[in-house]
Amino acid sequence: MIRLIEDICTVFWRDWIVLKRRLTKFILSRMVAPILYLVAFGYGLGRSISVEGGTYIDFLVPGILALNSMNISFNSITPVHAERVYHKSLEEYILAPIAPAAFVIGKVLAAMLRSFISSALILVLAMLFGASLQPLSSPVAMVTFLLVLLINSAIFAGLGFIAAMRINTYEEMSQVNTYILLPMSFLCGTFFKTSTLPDTVRFVIELLPLTHTSYLLRGLGTGNEVSVSSIVVLMIYLAIVLSMSLRAFNRVE
Numbered sequence: 001m002i003r004l005i006e007d008i009c010t011v012f013w014r015d016w017i018v019l020k021r022r023l024t025k026f027i028l029s030r031m032v033a034p035i036l037y038l039v040a041f042g043y044g045l046g047r048s049i050s051v052e053g054g055t056y057i058d059f060l061v062p063g064i065l066a067l068n069s070m071n072i073s074f075n076s077i078t079p080v081h082a083e084r085v086y087h088k089s090l091e092e093y094i095l096a097p098i099a100p101a102a103f104v105i106g107k108v109l110a111a112m113l114r115s116f117i118s119s120a121l122i123l124v125l126a127m128l129f130g131a132s133l134q135p136l137s138s139p140v141a142m143v144t145f146l147l148v149l150l151i152n153s154a155i156f157a158g159l160g161f162i163a164a165m166r167i168n169t170y171e172e173m174s175q176v177n178t179y180i181l182l183p184m185s186f187l188c189g190t191f192f193k194t195s196t197l198p199d200t201v202r203f204v205i206e207l208l209p210l211t212h213t214s215y216l217l218r219g220l221g222t223g224n225e226v227s228v229s230s231i232v233v234l235m236i237y238l239a240i241v242l243s244m245s246l247r248a249f250n251r252v253e
Helices: 002-021 023-048 056-076 078-085 090-095 100-128 139-166 170-187 199-205 209-222 228-252
Strands: none
Touching: 002 023, 002 100, 023 056, 023 100, 056 078, 056 100, 056 139, 056 170, 056 209, 078 090, 078 139, 078 170, 100 139, 100 228, 139 170, 139 209, 139 228, 209 228
16 A cells, blocks of 8 residues: 555656646646636626626636636646657556556546646636635635545546547547537536526536536535535546546556
């Protein structure tokens, strides 16, 4: 067990060194999309909209956080695909004396770190734009809020890892964003309530993890009741995705 933790730290530390060298560029690039969302939807559209007795920007911020954690964590695994298909450097990890689980967990944790930094940046920007979030006034709610974000990040980092192990071209990798992530970005309760969708569409949408993340973050952000079933769904997704990630990596070995 100690050896596994050491191996995980080794993989994670390598990614942290890379991120640290590019941290300024990473932060600046992650400010663009949230600012556009906050200005366009929060100020431009949101000034004339009230949701559940509150402002639209308060409704919007949890959705942006869920959306951002999905995109950042998934795309943070993209270099693993390039290492396997184009650079052929994944073999170095395969031949290294580390457990396969350590490589998978280390990469997922590195993606979660990127997502966490980006989410913290969005929270700061949201407060500057006048959003009010209930978790900021309660340590327990804040910890729960962050845990939900991290679980969501781990799920989509795992999905990114599975795609990186099974997809053989860059074009196919980009299609995952087009056909899976992009529809989820707009339909999973990020910008509007899923109750407005037709019943059939809503049934499908409410099976997806991003929908449950949006529900949880919005409930925590507005001080409303949190759905225990959504937490259970996310934990099931996390267990499935991590086990499939490990299996996919073992097949490559």
